[in-house]
Amino acid sequence: xxxxxxxxxxxxxxxxxxxxxxxxxxxxxxxxxxxxxxxxxxxxxxxxxxxxxxxxxxxxxxxxxxxxxxxxxxxxxxxxxxxxxxxxxxxxxxxxxxxxxxxxxxxxxxxxxxxxxxxxxxxxxxxxxxxxxxxxxxxxxxxxxxxxxxxxxxxxxxxxxxxxxxxxxxxxxxxxxxxxxxxxxxxxxxxxxxxxxxxxxxxxxxxxxxxxxxxxxxxxxxxxxxxxxxxxxxxxxxxxxxxxxxxxxxxxxxxxxxxxxxxxxxxxxxxxxxxxxxxxxxxxxxxxxxxxxxxxxxxxxxxxxxxxxxxxxxxxxxxxxxxxxxxxxxxxxxxxxxxxxxxxxxxxxxxxxxxxxxxxxxxxxxxxxxxxxxxxxxxxxxxxxxxxxxxxxxxxxxxxxxxxxxxxxxxxxxxxxxxxxxxxxxxxxxxxxxxxxxxxxxxxxxxxxxxxxxxxxxxxxxxxxxxxxxxxxxxxxxxxxxxxxxxxxxxxxxxxxxxxxxxxxxxxxxxxxxxxxxxxxxxxxxxxxxxxxxxxxxxxxxxxxxxxxxxxxxxxxxxxxxxxxxxxxxxxxxxxxxxxxxxxxxxxxxxxxxxxxxxxxxxxxxxxxxxxxxxxxxxxxxxxxxxxxxxxxxxxxxxxxxxxxxxxxxxxxxxxxxxxxxxxxxxxxxxxxxxxxxxxxxxxxxxxxxxxxxxxxxxxxxxxxxxxxxxxxxxxxxxxxxxxxxxxxxxxxxxxxxxxxxxxxxxxxxxxxxxxxxxxxxxxxxxxxxxxxxxxxxxxxxxxxxxxxxxxxxxxxxxxxxxxxxxxxxxxxxxxxxxxxxxxxxxxxxxxxxxxxxxxxxxxxxxxxxxxxxxxxxxxx
Amino acid sequence: xxxxxxxxxxxxxxxxxxxxxxxxxxxxxxxxxxxxxxxxxxxxxxxxxxxxxxxxxxxxxxxxxxxxxxxxxxxxxxxxxxxxxxxxxxxxxxxxxxxxxxxxxxxxxx
Numbered sequence: 004x005x006x007x008x009x010x011x012x013x014x015x016x017x018x019x020x021x022x023x024x025x026x027x028x029x030x031x032x033x034x035x036x037x038x039x040x041x042x043x044x045x046x047x048x049x050x051x052x053x054x055x056x057x058x059x060x061x062x063x064x065x066x067x068x069x070x071x072x073x074x075x076x077x078x079x080x081x082x083x084x085x086x087x088x089x090x091x092x093x094x095x096x097x098x099x100x101x102x103x104x105x106x107x108x109x110x111x112x113x114x115x116x117x118x119x120x121x122x123x124x125x126x127x128x129x130x131x132x133x134x135x136x137x138x139x140x141x142x143x144x145x146x147x148x149x150x151x152x153x154x155x156x157x158x159x160x161x162x163x164x165x166x167x168x169x170x171x172x173x174x175x176x177x178x179x180x181x182x183x184x185x186x187x188x189x190x191x192x193x194x195x196x197x198x199x200x201x202x203x204x205x206x207x208x209x210x211x212x213x214x215x216x217x218x219x220x221x222x223x224x225x226x227x228x229x230x231x232x233x234x235x236x237x238x239x240x241x242x243x244x245x246x247x248x249x250x251x252x253x254x255x256x257x258x259x260x261x262x263x264x265x266x267x268x269x270x271x272x273x274x275x276x277x278x279x280x281x282x283x284x285x286x287x288x289x290x291x292x293x294x295x296x297x298x299x300x301x302x303x304x305x306x307x308x309x310x311x312x313x314x315x316x317x318x319x320x321x322x323x324x325x326x327x328x329x330x331x332x333x334x335x336x337x338x339x340x341x342x343x344x345x346x347x348x349x350x351x352x353x354x355x356x357x358x359x360x361x362x363x364x365x366x367x368x369x370x371x372x373x374x375x376x377x378x379x380x381x382x383x384x385x386x387x388x389x390x391x392x393x394x395x396x397x398x399x400x401x402x403x404x405x406x407x408x409x410x411x412x413x414x415x416x417x418x419x420x421x422x423x424x425x426x427x428x429x430x431x432x433x434x435x436x437x438x439x440x441x442x443x444x445x446x447x448x449x450x451x452x453x454x455x456x457x458x459x460x461x462x463x464x465x466x467x468x469x470x471x472x473x474x475x476x477x478x479x480x481x482x483x484x485x486x487x488x489x490x491x492x493x494x495x496x497x498x499x500x501x502x503x504x505x506x507x508x509x510x511x512x513x514x515x516x517x518x519x520x521x522x523x524x525x526x527x528x529x530x531x532x533x534x535x536x537x538x539x540x541x542x543x544x545x546x547x548x549x550x551x552x553x554x555x556x557x558x559x560x561x562x563x564x565x566x567x568x569x570x571x572x573x574x575x576x577x578x579x580x581x582x583x584x585x586x587x588x589x590x591x592x593x594x595x596x597x598x599x600x601x602x603x604x605x606x607x608x609x610x611x612x613x614x615x616x617x618x619x620x621x622x623x624x625x626x627x628x629x630x631x632x633x634x635x636x637x638x639x640x641x642x643x644x645x646x647x648x649x650x651x652x653x654x655x656x657x658x659x660x661x662x663x664x665x666x667x668x669x670x671x672x673x674x675x676x677x678x679x680x681x682x683x684x685x686x687x688x689x690x691x692x693x694x695x696x697x698x699x700x701x702x703x704x705x706x707x708x709x710x711x712x713x714x715x716x717x718x719x720x721x722x723x724x725x726x727x728x729x730x731x732x733x734x735x736x737x738x739x740x741x742x743x744x745x746x747x748x749x750x751x752x753x754x755x756x757x758x759x760x761x762x763x764x765x766x767x768x769x770x771x772x773x774x775x776x777x778x779x780x781x782x783x784x785x786x787x788x789x790x791x792x793x794x795x796x797x798x799x800x801x802x803x804x805x806x807x808x809x810x811x812x813x814x815x816x817x818x819x820x821x822x823x824x825x826x827x828x829x830x831x832x833x834x835x836x837x838x839x840x841x842x843x844x845x846x847x848x849x850x851x852x853x854x855x856x857x858x859x860x861x862x863x864x
Numbered sequence: 865x866x867x868x869x870x871x872x873x874x875x876x877x878x879x880x881x882x883x884x885x886x887x888x889x890x891x892x893x894x895x896x897x898x899x900x901x902x903x904x905x906x907x908x909x910x911x912x913x914x915x916x917x918x919x920x921x922x923x924x925x926x927x928x929x930x931x932x933x934x935x936x937x938x939x940x941x942x943x944x945x946x947x948x949x950x951x952x953x954x955x956x957x958x959x960x961x962x963x964x965x966x967x968x969x970x971x972x973x974x
Binding site for chain 2: 008024063
């Protein structure tokens with residue numbers, strides 16, 4: 004008989020099975036194999052043998068002496084049991100640990116989303132690290148104007164002259180396109196015109212149509228999915244359909260792209276092709292944003308150098324038509340959201356890397372606090388576990404095993420917190436998203452990199468929270484009965500660290516909040532209340548006087564004004580010249596256009612000269628300009644001197660200053676008040692209605708009616724100017740609130756830690772304090788003994804935190820044009836408050852000692 | 865004693881071990897159970913049940929002398945212990961008692 008039983012499975016079986024059983028098992032298997040090899044082919048018998056042998060891999064046959072899995076599961080089972088028992092024995096500290104870690108992880112989960120959304124701006128484009136936006140800095144006299152836009156031929160010119168540029172792209176934004184859908188008009192505010200090669204620069208996800216050819220023919224349009232849904236009557240086969248604009252231009256749909264992600268600096272609704280392919284060669288239309296893609300062997304320094312040469316080549320040494328020198332500034336695609344605040348941006352870039360950094364630091368701090376709590380509370384329990392570790396060591400436990408036991412305990416605690424915080428995150432997700440303005444869904448953020456990050460962070464937490472307790476506990480000797488009391492120093496340092504940070508954070512929150520309050524309560528210099536505003540379309544502008552007169556007849560309406568640019572918007576920049584004794588001087592500053600009711604509507608103060616006058620009507624003749632105080636100051640005139648001076652701009656425009664208005668904050672309080680010129684216009688795009696009553700509902704319905712009668716069917720969207728103005732601070736407010744919320748979390752976690760520690764100290768010193776009481780110690784004495792440690796530590800923390808806070812927040816406040824002063828009270832009051840809270844926490848817990856009857860504690864000694 | 869209950873399969877195998885008397889080892893038990901009851905059970909199940917019975921104290925086991933058969937492996941032989949005998953008796957008595965308790969009417973009806 005040839006023995007061809009499969010040897011490998013026998014080998015594994017031998018390794019797995021109990022030593023006493025294996026011979027019988029092998030024998031039986033062999034016997035059956037021999038029986039069956041007579042009956043079946045050898046291979047079938049072997050197969051059946053293997054199958055049968057596999058049946059022996061079950062728990063009941065396991066070799067308990069050798070199997071690592073068996074030993075591990077038993078050991079882990081024991082660790083688990085002990086962990087649970089210890090946790091239940093010290094309910095307060097387990098609860099504090101669990102709470103701290105759960106809150107910490109939850110906060111991190113939320114913060115991480117915020118950070119991710121901001122950080123990931125424009126990173127969804129395939130070649131995001133090789134795409135630059137080319138912007139221009141223009142010199143006007145002494146001042147520099149930073150433009151986001153450039154001439155239409157710029158991109159092509161650069162790509163031809165710079166060898167490092169591989170491709171170029173260009174965009175022009177139309178914010179007021181209306182398309183016809185049957186008889187309805189569909190408004191769009193983000194239509195971009197682009198040349199054919201867009202996909203090579205900014206790759207969107209094409210749902211249909213040919214991405215390479217779609218935009219090569221004039222009057223082609225590529226819609227996003229959501230606009231297609233909104234615009235098309237029959238959406239089943241969009242490509243090839245023709246849509247009509249309100250001015251009767253017809254566009255052929257050549258493609259559909261998926262809606263672009265929200266975290267991008269451009270938010271297109273549609274792309275249209277160039278109506279004249281020749282514009283890429285022309286240099287006179289300054290309305291285009293230019294992108295370039297650089298080659299892979301790109302070198303930033305060389306590129307910057309070649310751009311300087313190219314600038315001279317394209318724009319000339321001095322620039323044309325009265326302009327100064329032009330400097331090309333490349334901006335990395337991923338930087339635009341954070342750094343770019345130029346004139347004529349396509350969207351406001353409100354990202355701020357400081358906040359990303361701030362929130363990241365906050366995240367680390369929160370985690371650190373929870374970890375410190377864990378380390379402190381666990382090491383505080385060391386003496387409880389002397390016996391346990393002693394017994395384990397006596398039975399031959401290695402140091403490594405003890406270490407792994409305590410790591411296991413930390414791991415258990417962390418896993419539990421992860422589960423809880425996941426539940427909280429999932430439950431609170433929608434609330435947080437809408438609150439913090441997060442528009443990415445959690446699934447869009449979870450890619451494998453993010454998951455890897457999360458796992459890495461959790462491992463870090465495990466390492467930092469487990470390493471000190473486990474090393475300390477594993478160093479206990481088998482027969483050690485007492486711990487040296489010196490070991491407190493490390494804990495004190497940790498507490499000191501915690502308290503200093505809490506102080507710092509509390510001061511920070513106070514300062515940020517005060518600054519925010521200060522900014523919103525600042526005198527704007529005009530009355531923003533009870534002003535309703537809207538943007539008029541061309542039809543409404545044509546009928547402006549009709550609308551004006553009808554509105555003025557309403558009893559609730561005080562004033563109706565029109566202007567080009569209402570407060571809160573970015574005004575265009577212009578350069579103005581005027582004559583002085585020393586010759587011609589130049590001021591580069593924003594200017595707006597307004598009619599003769601503007602000053603009245605906003606209740607601006609005219610401090611010298613006069614307002615625009617009424618009599619010219621809308622004949623378009625210039626009737627002088629107003630300037631603000633800052634302009635007069637800049638020019639060195641008193642307001643009275645300024646009236647009557649002549650301003651010039653360019654070659655043809657010239658006008659007299661007729662009045663000076665008191666400074667007012669045209670843009671937000673982030674910016675200092677600049678010199679400003681108000682020029683006269685009638686029928687500007689912005690309509691401002693100053694209301695006398697606050698019964699807006701009635702007023703609005705009346706306005707709506709007038710609108711329908713005169714301005715066509717289209718209903719205008721009205722907003723309140725104060726709301727509109729407030730919008731500028733919305734993000735600030737959200738950030739300040741988020742910051743405050745998470746700061747309080749930090750303080751809460753550290754206070755909870757102190758609470759846990761005091762609980763533990765109370766347990767340990769109960770006897771000592773009872774003896775003191777028997778000997779006549781008063782309540783106050785006992786309380787002060789119990790809280791002394793924390794008192795001293797919080798005092799030290801204050802000494803560390805206050806100067807640091809002064810330094811840090813002074814630097815922060817310098818970012819604001821209008822900032823609060825760092826009064827000593829701002830620094831000390833929060834710290835005092837916190838110290839009181841700390842002592843209160845400790846005292847509350849210690850009060851237990853005061854209350855107990857010493858006889859009860861001492862009787863079983 | 866924990867787990868002193870005798871399961872149905874355990875009972876059958878214990879009885880088979882008794883029936884085979886001096887030659888009760890895995891394969892033999894398996895074949896005998898199949899022959900008598902028509903139930904196909906795997907060899908690993910047999911071993912597992914035998915081990916459990918031994919842990920409960922109803923069987924004891926030994927290895928017989930070396931042979932050249934079975935690739936030189938000895939047979940792992942089982943024998944019913946007194947405790948095993950008792951539990952089989954108890955089980956039988958319970959059944960007998962129940963059988964006796966059934967009135968004749970119950971099964972004769974149909």
